[in-house]
Amino acid sequence: MQTPWEYRYANRTQRMGSSVIRELLKLTEQPDIISFGGGLPAPEVFPLKEFKAACNVILDTAGPQALQYSTTEGYRPLREMIARHTGRYAVYVTPENILITSGSQQALDFIGRVFINQGDHIIVESPTYLGALQAWNAYGAQYISVPSDENGMVTSELEKALRIGPKFIYVLPNFQNPSGSTLTLERRKQLVELADRYGVPIIEDDPYGQLRFEGDHLPPLVSLDCQYRGDDGCYTGNVIYLSTFSKLLAPGIRLAWVIAPEQVIRKLVQAKQAADLNTAAFNQMVAYEVGKGGFLDEHVKYIIKVYRERRNVMLETMDELFPSEVHWTHPQGGMFLWGILPEWMDAADVLKVAIQRKVAFVPGESFHPNNGGKNTMRLNFSYSNPETIREGVNRLGTVLKEMVAQEKMHHA
Secondary structure: OOOOHHHOOOHHHHHOOOOHHHHHHHHOOOOOOEEOOOOOOOHHHOOHHHHHHHHHHHHHHHHHHHOOOOOOOOOHHHHHHHHHHHHOOOOEOOHHHEEEEOOHHHHHHHHHHHHOOOOOEEEEEEOOOHHHHHHHHOOOOEEEEEEEEOOEEOHHHHHHHHOOOOOEEEEOOOOOOOOOOOOOHHHHHHHHHHHHHHOOOEEEEOOOOOOEOOOOOOOOHHHHHHHHOOOOOEOOOOEEEEEEOOOOOOHHHOOEEEEOOHHHHHHHHHHHHHHOOOOOHHHHHHHHHHHOOOHHHHHHHHHHHHHHHHHHHHHHHHHHHOOOOOEEOOOOEOOEEEEEOOOOOOHHHHHHHHHHOOEEOEEHHHHOOOOOOOOEEEEEOOOOOHHHHHHHHHHHHHHHHHHHHHHHHHHO
């Protein structure tokens, strides 16, 4: 006799859902579908030769240590390297401010575990990163959406959201997933100032910050917060900063980091000890071996060159082949752009037809925590080569033109 498992799940599982994107990825594993759906880095840019050499060095010189359990906080030389790198942005932290996690997704989960009580309010941009919503739904978070445009979160709308008394503000300031937008310097300063005035911390999620194709680098919120508080680069801790090696080296190594005040790191360490004891020591040591000695800086330049070309091809082909009723963002970096369809058009309906024509994307509705965005779509340009991008945009453009023509006939 079978046990009815559904009666045994914890209450929190009722707020869990499958990732729309992960489900879509299964569908797009069919080799003849061109997918702009996943948030995947280009496998061509993975530094295979350097990883192979680093694996041999680590196994030859520190094999037993690499294959053993290690400290929960993370491999100290790697944390020291991250601290030095953070110093470039005029933010001075020590390894004690850094925790290595198994991808940024784990960091988001731990933030939920440590900070969110059932019913707590979190301020997010709308649209925002779906993975954060998934991580925090299980802890009973409620979301206060602040609208965003091509210049990031509309900070003039932020103050009324802050009056509700949120637990924290979650923001992706650089080449945001899903929209590709970047928060302007003026808005960054306003965000830091308002957060300080209302005593609300900021979670700054920055997986793409180094992948800038054009325009000037903007200081991270963590840096502006230090300046605003007059601490001359000394880390003051109103901003918890997250970043990852997934977009710089490879996502398969599952390595990311959290920068936070030491007391917060201690709490996150307790959460990590309960979850998985430590991030894989071998992966951390290999990443350090690959990343040290300036290799990372040179490698990032190469990634930027590849992604810039792919973004340009996607933008040019959309200009040429999409109907004039459709609009889109012009991201200055990262991996995504955001399509805005006419109000009457539902991206989920477009996707059904698009999949029949062997092209896929992610409908934008699921990135909006409090509904809306039915007429939006996320397109990834980093994964496909230029020729594939042209063909995929051609297929999608044909679908969109047909749907626009049908609508015009309907109203004729």
